[in-house]
Amino acid sequence: MSVVTSSNSSPIARTVPALEIHDMTVAYHRKPVLWDIDLMVPEGKLVGIVGPNGAGKTTLIKAVLGLLPLASGKVEIYGKPYGRQRQLIGYVPQREGVDWDFPVTVEDVVLMGTYGRLGWCRRPGSAERKTAARCLEQVGLTSFARRQIRQLSGGQQQRVFLARALAQDARVYFMDEPFAGVDAATEAAIIELLQRLRSQNKTVFVVHHDLQTVRSYFDYVILLNMRLIACGPTEETFTTANLQETYGGRLTILDEAAEAVRQREPIR
Amino acid sequence: MIGQSITFNVMLGTALLGATAGTIGTFAVLRRRALVGDMLSHAALPGICLAFIILQSRNSIGLSLGAFGTGLLAIAVVTVITRWTRTKEDAAIGIVLSTFFGAGIVLLTLVQRNATGNQAGLDKFLFGETAGMRGSDVQLLFATAIVSLVVVIALYKEFLLLSFDDDFARAQGWPTLALDLVMMGTLAVVTVVGLPIVGVILMAAMIILPGAGARFWTNHLGRTLLIAGLTGGAAGAIGTLLASPLPAQWLGVPVQEFGLSRRSIPPGPLIVLTAAAFFLFALLFAPQQGVIAHVVVEVRLRLRITREHLLRALYELSEPSLPNRPKISESQLHAHRTWNRRWLKWWLSQAEVHGLILRADHSVQLTQAGLVAAAEVTRTHRLWELFLVSNAGIAADHVDRDADDVEHMLPAALIEELEQRLAATGKLPMRLTDLPRSPHDIWADG
Numbered sequence: 001m002s003v004v005t006s007s008n009s010s011p012i013a014r015t016v017p018a019l020e021i022h023d024m025t026v027a028y029h030r031k032p033v034l035w036d037i038d039l040m041v042p043e044g045k046l047v048g049i050v051g052p053n054g055a056g057k058t059t060l061i062k063a064v065l066g067l068l069p070l071a072s073g074k075v076e077i078y079g080k081p082y083g084r085q086r087q088l089i090g091y092v093p094q095r096e097g098v099d100w101d102f103p104v105t106v107e108d109v110v111l112m113g114t115y116g117r118l119g120w121c122r123r124p125g126s127a128e129r130k131t132a133a134r135c136l137e138q139v140g141l142t143s144f145a146r147r148q149i150r151q152l153s154g155g156q157q158q159r160v161f162l163a164r165a166l167a168q169d170a171r172v173y174f175m176d177e178p179f180a181g182v183d184a185a186t187e188a189a190i191i192e193l194l195q196r197l198r199s200q201n202k203t204v205f206v207v208h209h210d211l212q213t214v215r216s217y218f219d220y221v222i223l224l225n226m227r228l229i230a231c232g233p234t235e236e237t238f239t240t241a242n243l244q245e246t247y248g249g250r251l252t253i254l255d256e257a258a259e260a261v262r263q264r265e266p267i268r
Numbered sequence: 269m270i271g272q273s274i275t276f277n278v279m280l281g282t283a284l285l286g287a288t289a290g291t292i293g294t295f296a297v298l299r300r301r302a303l304v305g306d307m308l309s310h311a312a313l314p315g316i317c318l319a320f321i322i323l324q325s326r327n328s329i330g331l332s333l334g335a336f337g338t339g340l341l342a343i344a345v346v347t348v349i350t351r352w353t354r355t356k357e358d359a360a361i362g363i364v365l366s367t368f369f370g371a372g373i374v375l376l377t378l379v380q381r382n383a384t385g386n387q388a389g390l391d392k393f394l395f396g397e398t399a400g401m402r403g404s405d406v407q408l409l410f411a412t413a414i415v416s417l418v419v420v421i422a423l424y425k426e427f428l429l430l431s432f433d434d435d436f437a438r439a440q441g442w443p444t445l446a447l448d449l450v451m452m453g454t455l456a457v458v459t460v461v462g463l464p465i466v467g468v469i470l471m472a473a474m475i476i477l478p479g480a481g482a483r484f485w486t487n488h489l490g491r492t493l494l495i496a497g498l499t500g501g502a503a504g505a506i507g508t509l510l511a512s513p514l515p516a517q518w519l520g521v522p523v524q525e526f527g528l529s530r531r532s533i534p535p536g537p538l539i540v541l542t543a544a545a546f547f548l549f550a551l552l553f554a555p556q557q558g559v560i561a562h563v564v565v566e567v568r569l570r571l572r573i574t575r576e577h578l579l580r581a582l583y584e585l586s587e588p589s590l591p592n593r594p595k596i597s598e599s600q601l602h603a604h605r606t607w608n609r610r611w612l613k614w615w616l617s618q619a620e621v622h623g624l625i626l627r628a629d630h631s632v633q634l635t636q637a638g639l640v641a642a643a644e645v646t647r648t649h650r651l652w653e654l655f656l657v658s659n660a661g662i663a664a665d666h667v668d669r670d671a672d673d674v675e676h677m678l679p680a681a682l683i684e685e686l687e688q689r690l691a692a693t694g695k696l697p698m699r700l701t702d703l704p705r706s707p708h709d710i711w712a713d714g
Contacts, residue, residue, distance in 0.1 A: 065439040086441040098433045102298060103489045112429055116440040121422050148487035168440075 016079045018043040018172050018203040019064070024073035026056070026063045032071065032226075033059045039231040041220060043078075043171070044201040046194055048208045048218035048234070052247050055225040057207045058094070061174045065091060077172055087116060090170030092161045092178055100150045100157060107132055107145040109160050113167025128167075135166040138196075140189060155186035162190065173197065173204040180209070191217055214238055275512045278398045281406040282504035282539060284413040285462045289471075290478030290500025291493050292416050292455050297479035298489075299431050303358070304343065304452070306472035307365045308459045311342030313372025313468050316393055317379050326389065328408075328464070335460045342368050343452070369468070396467030396536030398508060405464075412461045416454045420493065427451060428489055466536040473540040474500065481547035484554035499546045507539030574611050576645050578619065581605060582634050583642035583697065593639060595631040643697040650695060651686045 017040045024037040034056045041047055049057045062068045064075050066082050077085040090113070110132040111124045118124060124132075136142050139159040144152065149160060158178055165173055179187050194204050194217075205222075208214060214221060214234065221237050223229040223246045230242045296305055312335035319334025320326065342364050349360040379390055392400075420427065429437045430447050438444045455475070462471050478500035482492045509515065511533050552559050581604045585596045602612075616632065619625045624638030634642060690696040 062435075067435055067438055083441070086439075089439065091436055091439040093433065093435050097435060099298075099300075102432050103483065103487045103492050104428070104432060105487065108428075108489075109432070112433070112436065115425060115429055115442075118425070121425070123425055164436075 016043075017041055017076075018045075018078060019205070020076045020079070021064070022074050022076075024063060024075065025071040026059055026068055027071045028059075034063065034224075035227040037073070037228050039222060039228055041203065041205075041222075041231070043203045044198060045203055045220040046198050046218045047203065047205045047220040047222060048214050049205060049222045049224060050208055050211065050214060050238075050246070051224035051229075055246075057224055058176055060222075060224060061176055061205065061207065065089070065174060088171045090165035090168040090173040092165045092173065092175035094176045095154065095157055095161065095180065100152075102149070104149060105145065106136065106141060106147050106149055106152070106160050109149060110135055110163045110167050113164040113169075116168060131167050131169070132163070135163040138166060138193060139163045155182035158182050159186065159190070162193065171202055173202065175204065175206045177207045177209065211243070275509070275514055277403070277406055278401045278512075278535075279505045279508045281401060281409045282398065282465060282508040282535065283501040284406075284409045284504070285458075285465060286474060286478070286504025286539065286543070287497040287501030288409075288413045288416050288458050289462055289474040290482075290496040290498075290503075291420055292451070292458055293475030293500075294479030294482060294493050294496040295427055295431055295451055296455055297476055297483070298492075302476045302480075303361045303365075303472075305455060305459060305475035307342055307346065307361050307368075308339040308456055309463060309468045309471035310365045310372070311368035312336070312339045312460060312463055313393060314338050314368055314375050315372075316463070317372060317375035317390060320379055320390060321375070328405075332460050335463060336456060338368060339456050339460065343456075372468070392467075393463055394467050394469060395534045396463070396465050396470065398465055398511070398535045401465070408461060412458060416458055419450065419454050423447070423450065424490070466539060467534070470536045470540045473543060474503075477540070477543040477547045478503070481543075481550040484550040484557045500543065503543035503546060504539055507542040508535045510538045510542070511535035570611075574608070574615055575618075576649070577605065577607075578612065578615050579624075579638075579642040579645045580649060582625070582632065582638070583646045586634055586639070586642075593634050593636075595628075595633045598630045598632060601632060647697040650690055650697070651683060654686050654690060655682075 019039075019041045021037050021039050024034060025032055026034040037060065049060060051057055059068060063070055064082065075082055077088060082089075107129070111128055113135070114124055114128040114131055118128070133142065133145070136145055139162050141156060141159055141163065144156065149157065152160065158181070162175075162178060165175070178190055182190070194206070197204055198219075206218070208217070215238060218234050220232065221234045222231045223237065223242050225246050225248070229246045230237045293302075293305060296302055315334035315336065315338030316331045317334075318338070319331045322334075323330045346357070346360045346364050349355050349364070350357045355363070376390055376394075389400075426437075426442060426447055429440075429442065430444055430451070434444050434448075437447075459471055459475065462474060466474055478496035479492070481499060482495035485495050486492055512535075550558065555561055581601060582596065585600060585604060586594055602609075616625070616627065619638065620627050623635055624641060626633045626635060687696055
């Protein structure tokens with residue numbers, strides 16, 4: 001994809017964080033799910049969002065994307081509110097969120113990534129189709145373009161969502177459990193793709209469950225359990241002390257890690 | 269002649285209604301909101317009666333506004349119930365639908381009892397009626413059809429995105445609430461306009477049936493909408509025609525002899541029955557997604573599996589004496605694995621017909637061609653088995669593939685590696701490539 005924007009060399013842009021959250025509180029039905037989140041992530045990082053079930057990882061992403069109302073606080077992407085930076089953002093939702101029996105082909109879904117740029121009433125044309133084809137190639141699904149999406153395996157469906165996010169041509173990506181229910185080969189392919197995005201100075205946030213791979217996959221990590229435990233470079237942040245605080249005393253970290261591994265196994 | 273032109277005018281109107289309801293209804297079906305249409309139409313009844321009581325006239329715009337009002341109120345009540353209480357959406361729709369309809373029936377009875385009510389003719393809203401349709405009614409349908417068609421065409425991309433993945437649409441900045449209102453508002457307008465013709469009870473069928481049926485024919489949204497529009501329109505026209513005295517006239521049967529007056533069968537039920545016939549046809553006969561196509565696929569699969577089991581069993585039983593082809597007694601074959609006896613018998617006769625085996629007094633012997641086919645089936649099966657065992661993690665995507673696909677699914681280098689590992693344990697079936705190609709391909713679908 002075309003990348004390397006001018007911000008790469010501009011010293012001002014370099015100091016503006018890709019994502020900045022101030023005092024964010026999110027509540028469902030009067031019950032707060034996330035308390036006073038304050039964090040800042042520089043651009044060009046692969047960021048793992050880690051925490052136990054119910055820690056608010058998906059909530060964090062949805063709140064940043066404006067899909068959930070904030071009870072308080074503010075979110076800024078490259079120094080501006082989300083509403084003004086939508087063109088810079090790519091989103092990979094959880095696979096369970098849509099009806100895979102819907103009458104659309106793989107290509108149709110990927111083309112949805114270009115809708116934001118197209119604006120009202122304009123249909124995708126040959127330029128958009130080329131973009132879609134390129135994105136499908138990057139996730140290795142070129143030969144599936146004309147298939148109805150139900151005919152794909154779980155890992156392939158996940159890659160369709162990735163291709164759609166690539167078609168958004170964003171600078172900041174938010175991915176909600178892209179590794180859920182995918183096989184080992186797909187996971188490796190996705191990681192390679194994420195690293196390619198990072199090399200283009202893009203920032204990718206990934207909700208992640210497998211503690212064992214955090215160190216090798218991510219260079220930045222957000223540890224979350226309803227409040228922010230820690231946020232920073234993996235080397236300094238992904239420590240036993242922080243993990244203990246994130247996962248609490250009721251389970252040892254190893255148990256949690258084992259549970260995370262189990263959850264990741266393909267569902268058949 | 270005058271009767272005919274009136275009928276054709278009405279047919280045009282109902283066809284337009286069917287096409288519009290089918291098109292916009294497809295979105296409701298795809299979004300699993302099919303029952304919203306049902307609720308809208310039932311909830312419209314009290315609105316119609318209230319509008320009549322207040323206005324004391326049958327002014328169709330007034331009645332439509334009343335219908336629209338209580339329809340929207342019903343949607344609001346359902347939204348509030350699902351959002352703020354523990355009652356789920358389907359229960360909420362059921363409650364609101366029947367409550368509003370009950371209120372509507374009470375009001376309708378009161379209106380009918382009233383002196384002016386006798387001429388109100390509001391009961392036509394229950395089952396629908398086309399006898400009183402005028403040119404202005406057809407014009408109203410025309411206008412509704414054009415407006416909703418323009419909305420669907422202009423907002424095709426937006427509706428597609430909203431229906432498939434509304435979270436993604438919102439993240440991309442689309443005003444999903446407004447889009448949803450436009451979509452549901454169009455549905456409500458079409459419903460209200462259709463009420464006097466099809467009736468509140470059956471209007472939902474006009475919204476649901478065409479879209480649900482169209483889904484069987486295609487996997488493309490645009491074509492689904494088109495087919496839903498066409499079948500909905502055809503159902504409208506055909507149902508109206510069936511309800512008219514024309515078919516009886518064409519058959520030369522005097523209408524009165526049936527004891528039927530012209531108005532005795534309302535067109536609404538006939539339109540719905542026609543739409544249901546289209547749906548049933550799609551359900552049964554659609555290629556790939558229809559019931560019959562599914563049965564055919566299932567039967568073929570079972571045939572192929574039995575065939576492969578038979579060939580593999582014969583190969584395994586012959587394996588100790590290869591390259592000689594021993595005679596295998598049928599009792600040996602029966603004992604080798606669990607068979608469905610009748611299938612096995614049929615397959616044995618098939619195999620004999622195709623020259624794969626020779627049979628003589630309760631024993632079976634592979635022919636040379638049969639050995640080639642059996643070796644091939646066994647080889648792919650064993651490769652696949654080995655692959656699944658040794659690469660379980662990677663193979664998760666591929667497990668539902670049949671053994672025949674092994675050559676297409678796996679890279680050549682991997683197949684070679686697997687073959688070497690099989691050969692090392694002495695389990696690699698010989699490849700008789702110099703022999704004529706197995707009749708396998710011809711036979712597979714037989």
